[in-house]
Amino acid sequence: MLRGAPVPGGADPLGDPYLRTRFALPSRPGTFLRRDRLVEHLGQALLTPLTVVNGSAGAGKTLLVADWAANLERPVAWLTLDAAIRGPGMFWAHLLQSLNAAGAPVPATVDLPADATRVSHALLSRLAWELAGRDRPVVVVIDEFDRMTDPEVGRQLEFVLRHAGPGLRLVLVSRTEPLLPLHRYRLTGEVTEIRGAELAFTTEEAVDLLERHGLSLDVPVARALVERTRGWAAGLRLSALAARSTPDPELYLKEFEAGRGTIADFLLAEVLERQTPETKDLLLRISVLDRFCPDLADELTRRHDAATILAALHGANAFVEDFGQGWYRLHPLFREILRAHLRRRAPGLEPELHRRAAHWLRRSGTLPEMLAHGAAAQDWTYIARALVEDLAIGQLFTGLGSGEPVDWFAGTEGETPDPALNLVRAACELSRSDLDGGLAHLRRAAPQPAADDRGSPAARLSRALLEALAGRLTGSADRAERAGRSARRLMPQVPSRLLDGHPELGALLLTHVGSSRLWAGHLDEARTALTAVARGPRTAATVLPRLEALEHLALVDHLDGRPGAAERRVLAMTAEAERYGLAPPSGSGLGQLVLAAVAVDRDEADRAEALLAQTSDRPPADPVAAATRRAVTAGVLLLRGRTREALAAAARPVPAAEPSPWARGSAALAASEAHLAEGRPDAALEALRQVAGDQPLCTVGAARAHLAAGAPGTALRLLDGLAAQGRPGPGVSVPAALVRAQAAALEGDTATARRMLAQALVEGRGEELRRPFRDAGPWTAPFLAEPPLRALAAGWLLPGPETYGGTDPGGSEPVAPVEELSGREREVLERLARAMSTEDIAADLYVSVNTVKTHLKSAYRKLSVHRRNDAVRRARELRLL
Numbered sequence: 062m063l064r065g066a067p068v069p070g071g072a073d074p075l076g077d078p079y080l081r082t083r084f085a086l087p088s089r090p091g092t093f094l095r096r097d098r099l100v101e102h103l104g105q106a107l108l109t110p111l112t113v114v115n116g117s118a119g120a121g122k123t124l125l126v127a128d129w130a131a132n133l134e135r136p137v138a139w140l141t142l143d144a145a146i147r148g149p150g151m152f153w154a155h156l157l158q159s160l161n162a163a164g165a166p167v168p169a170t171v172d173l174p175a176d177a178t179r180v181s182h183a184l185l186s187r188l189a190w191e192l193a194g195r196d197r198p199v200v201v202v203i204d205e206f207d208r209m210t211d212p213e214v215g216r217q218l219e220f221v222l223r224h225a226g227p228g229l230r231l232v233l234v235s236r237t238e239p240l241l242p243l244h245r246y247r248l249t250g251e252v253t254e255i256r257g258a259e260l261a262f263t264t265e266e267a268v269d270l271l272e273r274h275g276l277s278l279d280v281p282v283a284r285a286l287v288e289r290t291r292g293w294a295a296g297l298r299l300s301a302l303a304a305r306s307t308p309d310p311e312l313y314l315k316e317f318e319a320g321r322g323t324i325a326d327f328l329l330a331e332v333l334e335r336q337t338p339e340t341k342d343l344l345l346r347i348s349v350l351d352r353f354c355p356d357l358a359d360e361l362t363r364r365h366d367a368a369t370i371l372a373a374l375h376g377a378n379a380f381v382e383d384f385g386q387g388w389y390r391l392h393p394l395f396r397e398i399l400r401a402h403l404r405r406r407a408p409g410l411e412p413e414l415h416r417r418a419a420h421w422l423r424r425s426g427t428l429p430e431m432l433a434h435g436a437a438a439q440d441w442t443y444i445a446r447a448l449v450e451d452l453a454i455g456q457l458f459t460g461l462g463s464g465e466p467v468d469w470f471a472g473t474e475g476e477t478p479d480p481a482l483n484l485v486r487a488a489c490e491l492s493r494s495d496l497d498g499g500l501a502h503l504r505r506a507a508p509q510p511a512a513d514d515r516g517s518p519a520a521r522l523s524r525a526l527l528e529a530l531a532g533r534l535t536g537s538a539d540r541a542e543r544a545g546r547s548a549r550r551l552m553p554q555v556p557s558r559l560l561d562g563h564p565e566l567g568a569l570l571l572t573h574v575g576s577s578r579l580w581a582g583h584l585d586e587a588r589t590a591l592t593a594v595a596r597g598p599r600t601a602a603t604v605l606p607r608l609e610a611l612e613h614l615a616l617v618d619h620l621d622g623r624p625g626a627a628e629r630r631v632l633a634m635t636a637e638a639e640r641y642g643l644a645p646p647s648g649s650g651l652g653q654l655v656l657a658a659v660a661v662d663r664d665e666a667d668r669a670e671a672l673l674a675q676t677s678d679r680p681p682a683d684p685v686a687a688a689t690r691r692a693v694t695a696g697v698l699l700l701r702g703r704t705r706e707a708l709a710a711a712a713r714p715v716p717a718a719e720p721s722p723w724a725r726g727s728a729a730l731a732a733s734e735a736h737l738a739e740g741r742p743d744a745a746l747e748a749l750r751q752v753a754g755d756q757p758l759c760t761v762g763a764a765r766a767h768l769a770a771g772a773p774g775t776a777l778r779l780l781d782g783l784a785a786q787g788r789p790g791p792g793v794s795v796p797a798a799l800v801r802a803q804a805a806a807l808e809g810d811t812a813t814a815r816r817m818l819a820q821a822l823v824e825g826r827g828e829e830l831r832r833p834f835r836d837a838g839p840w841t842a843p844f845l846a847e848p849p850l851r852a853l854a855a856g857w858l859l860p861g862p863e864t865y866g867g868t869d870p871g872g873s874e875p876v877a878p879v880e881e882l883s884g885r886e887r888e889v890l891e892r893l894a895r896a897m898s899t900e901d902i903a904a905d906l907y908v909s910v911n912t913v914k915t916h917l918k919s920a921y922r923k924l925s926v927h928r929r930n931d932a933v934r935r936a937r938e939l940r941l942l
Contacts, residue, residue, distance in 0.1 A: 074150045074177035083141050083155060084162035087127045087204075092273040092298070095128055096266055103129045105253040106200070110222055111246050112232040113239060116257040117378040117392075118331040119295025122234045123204055125260070130202055136165035141204040150174035152214050153184065156201070165199045167191055185217055189224035198230050206235040207377065215240025237377045257378060261292025274301035276310050286314050289393055296394055299323045318401070325398045332379050332395065333402070340370050344391075345406065348399035349414045349437070351430070352390045360421040361414050412438045423447050428456060445482040452559040454523045455566040457488045458530075459605045480506045480516060487527055494680060496534055503527055518554035525551060526566060529573035533580075536684035536717025541577035545570060564598040568606035571597075576613055580685050582722035588617050604641045608634050612652035616689060620723060622757065622790025624659040625828045625934065628894075631656050632930045635896045644898075649682035650675075654689045656896055661696035662792060664831035668895065669697050684717040688724035691715060695731035700832070704735040711735070726756040733762050734836065742769035757783055757793045764800045765836075773804040795825040796833040803840055818844050822853040829857050829937060856940045882941060886920045889913060894933045894942055 072078055103125065106112035114122045130137040140159040146152055154174045160167055171187045174180045192199060209215075219241050222231050233239045246252035262270065264284045271278055278286075290296035303322055304310035333341055346361040347353050358367035371389055374381040380392035391399065403411060415438035422431035428451075435444030448454045477483060483506035491499035506524060516524070525548040532541025548570050552560060560567070575590035594610035597603060615630035631652040638644075653675050660669035673693055681687035691713055698707035711731035715724060729752045736745035745766035752759045760783045764776040780797050783789070789797070802817035818841065825833065834841060845854050882890070885906075892902045899917075903910045921927060924935045936942045 071173070073154050074174055075145075077145075079155070079158050081162075083143070083146075084139055084159045086131055086137075086139050087123055087141075089124055089128055089131075092270070092301075093124055093128065094266065094270045094273060096125075096262075099125055099255065099259065100129055102253070102255055102259070106230055106232055107198075109246075109251050109253045110227075110229065110231065111241070111243075111251060112230070112253040112255075113243065114232065114234045114255045114260075115238065115378065116236070116255075116260045117293070117380055118236060119293060119327060120257055120260045120378075121294035122260065125255075126202055126204070126232060126234050130200065133200065135197060135200060136163045137200045137202060138163040138165060139202045139204070142206060142208040144208065146208070148178040148211060149180040149214050149217060150177040152209060152211075153180045153217070156203075157188070159201070160199065163199075180217065185221055186224070189221045192221070192225035192228035195228045198228050200230045200232065202232040202234065204234040206233045206239055207237040209240070212240050236379075260294065262287060262294060262297055263292065267292070267297055270297055271301050274298070275305055276301055278311055278314070282311055282314060291392055291394075293392070293394065295327060296324055299327060318397075324394060325401070328380070328395055328398050329402065333399070336379075339364070339366060340374070343367060343370050344374075345399055345403045346410075346414055348391065348396050348403055349411055349434075350390075350418060351433075352384050352388050354388050356425070357418065357421050360417050416440055416443075419444065423451070428453050442477075442479050442482055445479065445485040448485055449481040449520050449523045450517060452519050452523065452555065452563045452566060454485065454488050455526060455563060455569050456602070457485070458492050458569060459565040459602055477505075481520065484520070484523055484527060491527065491530055491534065494682075499527075500531060500535075503531060518551050519559060522548055522551045522555055522566070526570055526573075529570050529577070533573040533576045533685075534683050536577075536580055536715075536721065537719050538577040538581035538583075539719065541574050545574040563602070564600060565602040565606065568594050568597055568603040568610075572606045572609050572613070575610065576683060576685055579613060579617060580683075580688075580717070580721045580724070581719070584617050584620060584723075588614065591617070601641060604637065604643070608638055608643075609649055609651075611637065612649065612655060613685070615652060615655040616685070618790075619655055619658055619792070620756075622792030622794065623828075624662045624792055624830070625937075626790075627655050628659050629930045629934065631896050632893075632933060635898060636929055639898050649686055650679050651682070651686045651689060652896070654686065654693050657693045658689065658696065661693060661700060662832050663829045664700065664835050666697060666700040669693065669700070672895070673697060684715050684721065684724070687715045688721060688727065691724075692727040692731060695728075695735070699731070699734055699738065702738075704738050707735045708732055722752070723756060726752040726759045730756075730759050730762045733766060737766060737769055737836075742766050746770060757786070757789050758796075761793060761796045761800065764797070768800055768804055768807075773807055776800055777804055791824045791828045791830060795821045795828075795830050796836070798824070799833055799837045799841075802844075803837060806840060806844075815844060815847075815850065819850060819853060822850065822858070826853065826857055827938070831858055834858055882920060882923055883916075886916050886923075887941065889916045890920055890932065890936050891942055893917070893929055894936070 103112070103114075106129075114126055116122050127139075130139065138156075138159040139162075140155055142152075142155075146155055151174075157167055157171065157173060167188060168191060171191060172181075172184060174184065218231075222229060222241075233241075243252060264280060264287050267287050268278065268280065268283045271283060286297065286300060290300070299322075300314060300317065303317065303324075304313045307313040333344060336344065343358060343362050343364075343366075347358050349361075350357065353371075355368035355371055358371065359365055371381060375383055375389065380395040382390050382392065384390045390396075400411075415434040419431050419435035419438060419440065420443075422434060428448075431447065432444055435441075435447070448457070483502045487499045487502035487506060489499075490496075490502060503524075506527075525544045528544035529541045529548070532538065532544060552567075571590045571594045575587045575594065578584075578587035578590060591610040591614045594603075594606055595614060597607070599607070611630050611634035615627040615634070618624075618627040618630060634652050653672050657669045657672035660666075660672060673690070676690065681690055691710060695707045695710040698704075698710055708731075711728045715721075717724075729748050732748040733745040736742070736748060746763065749759055749763045749766065760779055764779040767773070767776040767779065780801060783793075783797065788794075798817045798821035802814045802821065805811070805813035805817060821833070825831075844850050845859060851859060888906060889902055892905060897905065899910055899913050903913045906913070917929070917932075921932055924932055924939075926932045926935050933942075
């Protein structure tokens with residue numbers, strides 16, 4: 062190729078001399094970075110008739126193509142269009158001159174156009190014929206092709222390209238879609254395309270580019286800059302140039318104001334000032350939006366031309382990005398600059414634009430966006446009423462995509478008579494565990510909470526939700542039940558579309574009522590309410606109340622004496638949380654406490670203590686969690702033999718408006734067990750005197766104390782009354798059987814003692830209930846030394862070989878043989894049994910998540926199960942854990 066060849070003399074069709082700069086390859090700066098991936102892609106331009114390099118201003122299109130062209134060993138005709146080159150005649154005259162300047166002149170038979178506005182078809186035909194006859198194709202690059210808006214030129218250029226055949230390789234560099242039938246070339250695979258997304262710098266490329274500007278940055282800083290600029294070449298270069306002149310370049314790149322300096326000057330000049338007044342106005346107004354559609358943009362401009370303008374801006378690569386499904390967004394830097402320009406140009410307009418956006422989004426958009434714009438406009442009353450009247454107040458508890466709404470409302474100051482605003486303030490404070498503040502706002506919102514004629518049905522239903530929560534948090538089952546009844550009366554009065562659109566409200570209500578019933582000791586009623594939540598709509602909106610319902614159901618199972626069922630509930634809760642990508646431990650923390658309680662039942666002090674520690678960084682969510690934590694703490698201390706501390710833990714008060722039978726019973730039982738461990742049965746009996754009949758476990762505890770006090774008859778009568786109440790779970794029946802066995806042994810009835818001890822071993826083996834046997838004392842040792850009973854205790858209560866096949870030591874049904882688990886598979890299962898997520902197991906074992914999944918899949922196959930709950934249960938049955 063001839064570099065810098067002189068342009069032939071003469072004038073263009075308008076009589077002006079040809080400007081040499083229009084035919085010269087642009088020079089590359091010393092900081093230019095050649096990106097091999099783009100050069101390799103651009104190399105395909107020699108294989109296809111047409112190449113299009115399309116991107117926004119400053120995307121690096123021209124320098125990319127110029128660098129590629131400078132390294133080609135063949136003629137490259139370069140033409141840069143500008144505003145003066147208008148009309149077919151001017152275009153073709155300059156194109157022919159670019160061929161001459163590149164050393165690939167056309168013969169004299171191809172006459173130069175004399176009229177700026179037209180060109181003869183004969184010229185085009187001769188040019189195409191001449192190019193088609195060349196041995197080596199000519200590469201023609203037309204830069205800034207977006208300046209050519211005459212569709213006739215596009216048709217003419219396509220004619221020449223099609224008939225020139227392999228003699229022409231045309232490269233168009235443009236901000237907009239070129240005026241050629243690209244669909245035809247795409248269909249036949251005859252076009253090479255490089256677009257904005259590919260032109261964007263990667264983090265690694267940005268690091269190299271910044272180094273060429275004398276900046277050596279850590280990868281995280283470069284990554285943040287790439288995210289903010291979306292890899293925009295001009296933005297990176299201008300940021301680097303500005304940062305070099307600052308004392309702390311790294312800090313500057315983290316915090317620079319896009320609305321000031323060279324970046325703003327570039328975008329305002331190259332993009333905004335090129336637009337019509339209507340387009341400028343639209344761009345400035347939509348800069349307050351994270352995303353927008355034409356209708357929302359029209360709301361802000363109060364015009365009806367947004368659809369056309371936005372489509373044109375997107376097509377022109379004017380930093381308006383297609384967000385999908387009719388929505389757009391502005392390039393982040395461009396948006397920052399436009400917002401700064403809006404504030405200078407129209408002070409005071411921004412809050413009004415946010416207000417309009419909030420009103421439109423309430424009708425047609427999403428709740429988090431409506432709240433964000435309402436807060437930006439500081440229209441607190443409006444967005445509070447929207448939350449209440451649209452029945453969306455529950456989402457302050459189940460998640461709105463961020464924690465910001467709670468922070469916004471919590472920051473509002475002063476008292477207000479507006480009920481909706483007080484309700485929302487109450488919800489925000491309660492969601493932040495500020496009980497006093499939440500209750501104060503709730504009182505202001507509803508001076509007479511029982512009066513159902515205050516406000517709209519939606520407002521009263523929203524208030525009922527908060528009243529139910531207040532009842533749960535204060536330990537007032539009566540308050541929660543009243544709120545639940547009020548809600549049931551109100552629901553038929555609320556439009557069904559609102560109820561159907563907010564399933565989280567009903568789920569939250571039932572969860573609060575169920576938790577309150579549990580506190581009151583109404584376990585069956587609590588199970589009914591909580592089961593309705595767990596089996597209710599499985600959506601992202603209801604996932605948090607479902608998790609809480611499952612952990613409360615786990616506690617009910619444990620209180621019923623079914624630790625295995627409780628453990629499976631918590632595992633199900635963990636699996637549900639993983640399904641929605643929630644970080645463990647999820648829920649209120651009650652699930653971990655239940656697992657710790659199960660570990661206490663199994664005499665696993667280390668595991669119980671570890672699980673208890675996982676909840677130490679969060680205060681108990683409500684009295685139910687507080688009482689459970691108190692009981693577990695006392696149980697762990699008893700396992701460690703620290704009876705004095707266990708007594709102190711059991712005596713720790715749980716603030717609540719109403720007493721809880723089961724909470725009082727669990728504390729009394731812990732105290733009684735501590736007294737028995739110290740050899741003080743009278744004190745143990747006194748601790749249980751007021752609660753022995755309230756709970757089966759307390760009854761068993763009282764029977765143990767009477768037996769220790771030398772009154773076996775009284776102990777047996779208590780247990781006979783317990784048996785009349787129905788079949789209890791193993792957590793109750795095992796210690797009860799042990800009391801009967803000890804009483805029989807004391808009476809010399811060894812046959813009954815063996816039979817009851819065998820019953821306890823059979824029922825306790827499936828749940829691995831070791832603690833009741835530990836608490837029973839040394840009298841069981843001679844019996845367990847006998848072969849039949851030792852076989853029942855082997856492997857879980859007493860040391861013994863693990864069984865992988867054949868007959869169970871107890872002589873019960875055969876255990877299905879399984880392929881032996883590997884050491885790593887056992888490690889994974891052990892952590893699975895502790896309700897750890899897949900991600901936590903991977904981190905704990907220093908392996909990848911995929912590796913954990915592989916081990917789980919193999920373990921599932923060997924255990925003949927398909928779910929984590931079943932795997933843990935099966936592994937426990939086979940005594941593999």
